[in-house]
Amino acid sequence: MMNYFPDEVLEHVFDFVTSHRDRNAVSLVCKLWYRVERYSRQRVFIGNCYAISPERLIARFPGVKSLTLKGKPHFADFNLVPQDWGGYVQPWIEALARSRIGLEELRLKRMVVSDESLDVLSRSFTNFKSLVLVSCEGFTTDGLAAIAANCRFLRELDLQENEIEEKKNHWLGCFPDSCTSLVSLNFACLKEINLAALERLVARNPNLKSLKLNRAVPLEALQRILMRAPQLVDLGTGSFVLDRDSDDSETYRKLRTTILKCRSIRNLSGFLEVAPHCLPAIYPICVNLTYLNLSYAAGIHGSELIKLIRLCGKLQRLWILDCIGDKGLEIVASTCKDLQELRVFPSDPFGAGHDAVTETGLVAISSGCPKLNSLLYFCQQMTNAALIAVAKNCPNFIRFRLCILDPTKPDPVTMQPLDEGFGAIVQSSKRLRRLSLSGLLTDRVFLYIGMYAEQLEMLSIAFAGESDKGMLYVLNGCKKLRKLEIRDSPFGDMALLRDVGKYETMRSLWMSSCDVTLGGCKTLAKKMPRLNVEIINENDQMEFAPEDSQKVEKMYLYRTLVGPRKDAPEFVWTLV
Amino acid sequence: MGITSEQHSSASSIDSSCNPSAAAGTSSSSFCAPIQSNNSTRFDLSTDLRLGLSISSSYYNDLFPTPTTTTREQPLSWPPIRSILRSAHLDKALDQKQAFLFIKIYMEGIPIGRKLNLFAQDGYDSLMTTIAHMFPTTILCPGADRVHSDKYHVLTYEDKEGDWMMVGDVPWEMFLNNVKRLKITRADRC
Numbered sequence: 001m002m003n004y005f006p007d008e009v010l011e012h013v014f015d016f017v018t019s020h021r022d023r024n025a026v027s028l029v030c031k032l033w034y035r036v037e038r039y040s041r042q043r044v045f046i047g048n049c050y051a052i053s054p055e056r057l058i059a060r061f062p063g064v065k066s067l068t069l070k071g072k073p074h075f076a077d078f079n080l081v082p083q084d085w086g087g088y089v090q091p092w093i094e095a096l097a098r099s100r101i102g103l104e105e106l107r108l109k110r111m112v113v114s115d116e117s118l119d120v121l122s123r124s125f126t127n128f129k130s131l132v133l134v135s136c137e138g139f140t141t142d143g144l145a146a147i148a149a150n151c152r153f154l155r156e157l158d159l160q161e162n163e164i165e166e167k168k169n170h171w172l173g174c175f176p177d178s179c180t181s182l183v184s185l186n187f188a189c190l191k192e193i194n195l196a197a198l199e200r201l202v203a204r205n206p207n208l209k210s211l212k213l214n215r216a217v218p219l220e221a222l223q224r225i226l227m228r229a230p231q232l233v234d235l236g237t238g239s240f241v242l243d244r245d246s247d248d249s250e251t252y253r254k255l256r257t258t259i260l261k262c263r264s265i266r267n268l269s270g271f272l273e274v275a276p277h278c279l280p281a282i283y284p285i286c287v288n289l290t291y292l293n294l295s296y297a298a299g300i301h302g303s304e305l306i307k308l309i310r311l312c313g314k315l316q317r318l319w320i321l322d323c324i325g326d327k328g329l330e331i332v333a334s335t336c337k338d339l340q341e342l343r344v345f346p347s348d349p350f351g352a353g354h355d356a357v358t359e360t361g362l363v364a365i366s367s368g369c370p371k372l373n374s375l376l377y378f379c380q381q382m383t384n385a386a387l388i389a390v391a392k393n394c395p396n397f398i399r400f401r402l403c404i405l406d407p408t409k410p411d412p413v414t415m416q417p418l419d420e421g422f423g424a425i426v427q428s429s430k431r432l433r434r435l436s437l438s439g440l441l442t443d444r445v446f447l448y449i450g451m452y453a454e455q456l457e458m459l460s461i462a463f464a465g466e467s468d469k470g471m472l473y474v475l476n477g478c479k480k481l482r483k484l485e486i487r488d489s490p491f492g493d494m495a496l497l498r499d500v501g502k503y504e505t506m507r508s509l510w511m512s513s514c515d516v517t518l519g520g521c522k523t524l525a526k527k528m529p530r531l532n533v534e535i536i537n538e539n540d541q542m543e544f545a546p547e548d549s550q551k552v553e554k555m556y557l558y559r560t561l562v563g564p565r566k567d568a569p570e571f572v573w574t575l576v
Numbered sequence: 577m578g579i580t581s582e583q584h585s586s587a588s589s590i591d592s593s594c595n596p597s598a599a600a601g602t603s604s605s606s607f608c609a610p611i612q613s614n615n616s617t618r619f620d621l622s623t624d625l626r627l628g629l630s631i632s633s634s635y636y637n638d639l640f641p642t643p644t645t646t647t648r649e650q651p652l653s654w655p656p657i658r659s660i661l662r663s664a665h666l667d668k669a670l671d672q673k674q675a676f677l678f679i680k681i682y683m684e685g686i687p688i689g690r691k692l693n694l695f696a697q698d699g700y701d702s703l704m705t706t707i708a709h710m711f712p713t714t715i716l717c718p719g720a721d722r723v724h725s726d727k728y729h730v731l732t733y734e735d736k737e738g739d740w741m742m743v744g745d746v747p748w749e750m751f752l753n754n755v756k757r758l759k760i761t762r763a764d765r766c
Contacts, residue, residue: 078656135658161660189660272664275676296664321665346655347665378655405655436656462656487653 010036020045039063046070047507049087049111050532053562054095065104066130067096071111073510073556074460075485077135080512080554082538084569087111091567097124105130105156112136118143122150130156130184137163141190145171148179156184158210166192173197180204186212188236188270195221203228212236215272223255230261237270240278240299256281267291269319274299279308286311293319295345306331316340321347322357322378329361333368341374346405356405359386366393374399382439383411387421397429401436407463410440417441423448426456436460446470450477458483471495475502485510493520500527508558519548521555525575532564533557533575681758683711683729684765694755699748707731711760728763 014037017023027037043066046052057064071087089111096103103125113136121128128151141164147157148171172187172194182205187193193216202208202225209232213222217238226232242251255278265285274297289312294300300308301323309328312318315336322344324332332339342365344357359382366372366389373396382404402422410417418439426432426449433455437445441464449456450473457480465471471491474484475498484506492515503509503524518535525533536554564574652662682689690710697703704715713729731743735754743751743758 075653077658078653079659080653161658163660295661298665345657345661378657403655407654460656462654 007036011040014040018043042066044068048558048560049089049092050562050565051507051558051560054092056561058095058099058101062099062101064101066107067092067103067105068107068109069111070109073485073508074110074483075487075510075512076110080487082536082569082571085536085572086565086567086569088567089113090117093117093121093124097121101125102127104128105132107132107134108136109134110136112138113143115139115143115146119146122146127153129153130158132156132158132160133162134160135162140165141167141169141171145169145174148172148174149176152176152178153181154179155181157182158184158186159189160186162189164190166190170194170197172201175201177204181207183207184210184234186210186236188212188214188238188272190214190216192216199224199228206231208232210234210267213238213270215239218242219255219275219278220251223251223258226255226258226262230258231264232262233264234267235262235265235270236293237268237272239273240271241273241275242278252278252281256284260284263288265289267293269293269296271297271300276300276304279304283308283311287313290314291317293317295319295321295343297321298323298347310335312336314338317342317374319343319345321345323347324357324361326357326361326364329357330364330368333364336369338371339365339369340371342369342372343376344378345376346378356380359383362386363389363393366390370394371396373397376401376403378403378405380405381409381412382418382421383413384416384418384421384424385411385413387418388424391421391424391428395428395430397425397432399434400425400429400432401434401460402438403436404438407438408440417444419444419448423452426452431455434458436462437464438462442466443470443473446473450474453478455480457481459485461486461489463488465489465491468492468495468498472498475499481505482507484508486512486514488513490515492516493523496520497523500524503528503531503557504559506559508556510554510556511552512554514551514555516552516555517548518546518550518552521552521557522548522575524557529576530559530561531557532560534568535573535575537571537573677752679755679757681707681710681760683713683760684762686711692758694752700744700751703743704731707758707760713760715760716763729760730763731758732761733758 010033014023014026017026020043023037023041027034038060040063041061042063044057044061044064045068046057047070049069049071057067069089069092071089072081072085075081076085087110089108097120104127106121106128107130113133118139121131123146131147131151131154139162144157144159144164147154175182175197179201182201185201185208191214193214195217198213198217199221202211208229211225211229211232211234213225213236215238217225219240219242222237222240226235242248259281262285266288268282268285268289268291271294276299279300286308292312292315294305298321301321305324306328309324309331313335316338318332318336318339318341320328320332320343324344329344332342344361346356348356357377357379359379362377362379362382363386370393372394375397376399379402382402411421419442422435422437422441422445426435430452432453435449435453435456435458437460443466446465446469449459453459456478459474459478459481461484468491470489471486472495474481475495487510491511496511496516497520521533521535525531534556535552536556539553564576568574677694678691679694680689681692692706692710694703697706707715714727715729715731732740733743733751733754734740734756736756740759746754
């Protein structure tokens with residue numbers, strides 16, 4: 001039927017199909033749909049930059065305007081992947097620049113970005129509008145200066161948690177006077193900034209909706225900036241302290257008056273340093289907040305923190321440090337009835353655990369906030385009874401990540417493993433897509449996961465399980481599994497090799513400090529030519545020719561259409 | 577079938593100097609030492625984890641029973657939080673630019689205590705001077721000869737682990753990181 005419509009009609013229909021997965025499905029229906037879809041696709045998401053080449057991207061989607069690329073494996077966030085492993089964006093930017101692609105938006109995660117890449121990017125795409133860099137590294141403020149100077153229609157520059165070398169230049173001053181199109185600017189991860197340039201920039205960009213400052217912006221400057229931008233929806237304060245020389249009460253009064261005018265703020269973050277007596281200035285906007293991120297705000301605790309939370313009745317997302325304590329979480333539970341996402345980070349990762357949360361806080365939250373669907377919880381301990389209660393109170397989890405700081409700790413009340421607790425979670429939350437486990441766990445938890453976690457896409461395992469059976473339960477049972485990352489667990493070749501075809505249905509598998517051997521990995525690589533099976537060797541001791549029976553310290557495998565990568569460093573071996 | 581790389585890797589241990597966040601991670605390992613004494617029921621595994629050693633496979637442990645320098649230098653991989661968040665909180669603990677660290681200070685025999693901003697002090701000398709203005713007694717300076725007498729007082733503090741210690745034994749920065757509250761105690765009690 002659809003064959004009788006002109007392509008434009010099909011294209012118009014496809015315009016309504018926006019999610020990547022749906023568009024991918026559309027392209028598989030027939031050759032006609034594949035053709036129409038590919039010419040009309042504007043947004044492309046590539047979850048692993050080594051799964052495909054830029055040339056093939058450009059060939060298939062000549063109309064692409066927005067590209068998302070991810071590089072290093074997730075465990076790189078926790079220092080498990082060495083420097084220089086890879087994930088370079090340079091070849092992508094070069095290829096896109098050579099082609100006639102009208103790139104407007106580039107979003108990168110865990111990639112290595114150089115100043116040269118940023119420079120080429122800034123000069124090659126006249127309509128470039130949006131650059132989002134998350135957990136990237138390899139560039140300096142010189143690269144940012146190029147973006148500021150050359151991207152005439154820039155709307156968004158969002159730098160989230162990158163490692164950026166800061167030079168003495170004033171990159172922010174490189175935005176020309178004609179730059180008035182900014183909607184979103186986030187430089188919270190930088191240490192320095194040119195305050196005068198910042199204030200001028202804010203003054204001439206009336207469409208600014210999202211502004212996240214860094215610790216170099218003191219309260220006086222924040223007040224002046226907010227005066228210029230009362231329309232902000234999304235604010236990251238820098239420091240929330242006054243310069244020593246300033247007149248406290250005068251500044252405070254001005255700040256309070258200014259903030260009263262900022263009625264649109266819905267998302268609040270920052271507080272990288274805090275003078276607690278200034279906090280009441282933000283009380284008036286708390287009532288409207290839907291997202292509050294205090295994960296860097298170690299200076300807000302105790303009664304000030306509680307006072308703040310009590311005012312935030314409309315919160316949907318809360319990111320907090322564990323110094324809030326179980327009692328503080330009880331207050332969250334009674335105040336934030338619309339809470340959907342909670343992240344509790346450890347404030348003292350190496351500490352003796354005085355300021356921390358336990359199962360009590362989590363149960364309170366689950367009781368008071370039945371809409372909870374996304375959780376990241378670092379805690380001192382957890383019990384099966386608590387997890388079972390949480391599972392009952394909150395059957396809507398999409399993401400459930402629990403990290404017990406002592407990773408093999410059993411239920412402290414019963415001394416049992418936490419299999420039953422996690423089993424309850426996967427059984428009750430039928431839409432669970434992401435799960436991270438911790439605590440003492442046997443193979444049994446994986447039996448439950450394989451049986452019940454039908455929608456599970458990403459699973460993170462650390463110090464868990466007893467035998468290959470555990471890993472097999474997961475590989476056999478979780479049909480939608482895309483990313484599996486395992487560390488320090490007793491899974492070996494038997495589990496790895498049982499169903500080699502499974503890995504082509506997944507994006508990637510990471511196994512470190514497990515029992516897989518070099519021989520097992522070689523066997524897998526030989527059977528599956530469309531996987532890259534990479535071994536990371538950092539030990540000095542590997543100078544001699546390794547034996548097949550030797551256990552592999554770190555293995556990362558991923559499906560790919562373009563064979564072994566050519567940029568692997570000497571410590572990464574791609575097995576063939 | 578074999579390995580595509582020409583050379584077998586010889587090096588590439590994680591060099592903490594080339595990764596600023598890793599440097600923050602490794603320097604923090606000095607904070608791990610006190611924890612070992614904290615909880616005597618902690619398993620060895622936990623200690624290793626707290627020290628940031630990733631648990632090697634047993635094969636390597638058999639061949640190389642003592643931890644290699646490579647392993648020691650590796651930045652921390654547990655708990656699984658990003659380096660930026662980890663080092664932000666370490667900086668927080670030591671950052672003297674933060675304006676306030678108010679702690680309570682009591683003197684033995686006086687039920688009402690005072691509050692003192694430790695970040696407003698430059699060091700132990702400044703602390704002693706400030707306290708001298710707040711309380712009606714002579715406090716023996718840290719390092720002075722111990723005098724057992726009820727006429728004099730000494731300054732003690734409660735640390736993170738709940739123990740009462742003499743003020744002045746450790747470097748000022750370390751003291752700031754550990755102090756929970758202060759107490760002026762009679763010299764004959766120490």
